[in-house]
Amino acid sequence: MTAIADQPTGLRQAQEIADQVFFPAAAAVDGSDRLPVSHLDLLAERGFYALAAPPHLSTLGLPDFASVCRVIETLASGCLTTTFVWAQHHNAVMAAANTQNEALKEEFLEPLAAGRRRSGLAIGAAVRPGPAAVRATAVDGGYLLDGDAPWVSGWGLVDTLYVAGRDADDTLVWALVDAVESGSLSVQPLALTAVNASSTVTVSFREHFVPASRISGTMPLEAWRQRDPATLRFNGSLALGVAARAIALTGSEELAKQLDTTRGFLDVSDPDTMPQARAAASHLALRACAALAVSEGSRAVLRGQHAQRLVREATFLLVFGSRPGIRSALTSALTP
Secondary structure, eight states: OOOOOTSOOHHHHHHHHHIIHHHHHHHHHTTSSSSHHHHHHHHHOOOOOOOOOOGGGGGSSOSSSHHHHHHHHHHHHHHHHHHHHOOTTHHHEEEHHSSSSSHHHHHHHHHHHHHHEEEEOHHOOOOOOOSSEEEEEEEEEEEEEEEEEEEOOOOOTTTTEEEEEEOOEEEEEEEOOOOOOOSSEEEEEOSSSSSSGGGEEEEEEEEEEEEEGEEEEEEHHHHHHHGGGGTHHHHHHHHHHHHHHHHHTHHHHHHHHHHHHHHHHHHHHOTTTHHHHHHHHHHHHHHHHHHHHHHHHHGGGGGOOOHHHHHHHHHHHTTTOHHHHHHHHHHHHHHO
16 A cells, blocks of 8 residues: 555655554554544644645645545545544535635634644534434524534544534524533543544533524525535545455455445446445445455454454444435345
């Protein structure tokens, strides 16, 4: 997994970080309670917090969307936990870049792109089907947030949360919220079988006031759901990264060909085919990691071995960022 000389700067640096820093420490991170801040500091130092920022704030030299996805895949091949936490930051960067709230853009965009501010993500509870688990109520000067947002990663490693709440008219309200416990914001840690060092928590809001200055925008829920399938490509890169590391460790040429094919499927997928492409990426990661475990033999079940860690991470990626279409395609692949 060596760098190619003619790759863009961002891809070359991502490969160096993955191979020389992240992968050698991956077993230690897997066994710890929290990933080292130095990993995130390194990504900030090399400009990777600007991955989704406007071009004038980026030094990565990535020519297209496929290259952006390849950076995520490459970093995930070194340490899924670090990449999982870092990847969720970019939603806040895009929100700050595209907001009509000029005061928010002025305060947040450049610090987020530089990694001086770091963001987690708490949107799933408002956008999932059924009643909103996080509700937004308009009040004088802003909104009140109420409800519970599970699966918020990076607590204690981020200072900002990009949050979605849903109002009574099924409009999504997007906000940048300080990641600080208070009388109206509390957290409950979650114990995960993989990426546990991601410091993933459930965040509870109880009439938590968000001033209008922190509102990045609003959007009808239905409009968001129509756009959502096009956003699923990023998460597929996490599965490709785990698969790539397992394939490199096994040396399987056949699985390497399947990795290229699966990546290509993701790159050309449209909203109609994206669920199948995402399922194919997660399925490949599971198969590649299982193949590594078999090739390693009994030592693969020892703590600290890469094989058992990668199998657990592949299992995690079967369900992370899933949607009904992805779940259906995976079920078909796993139960032919």
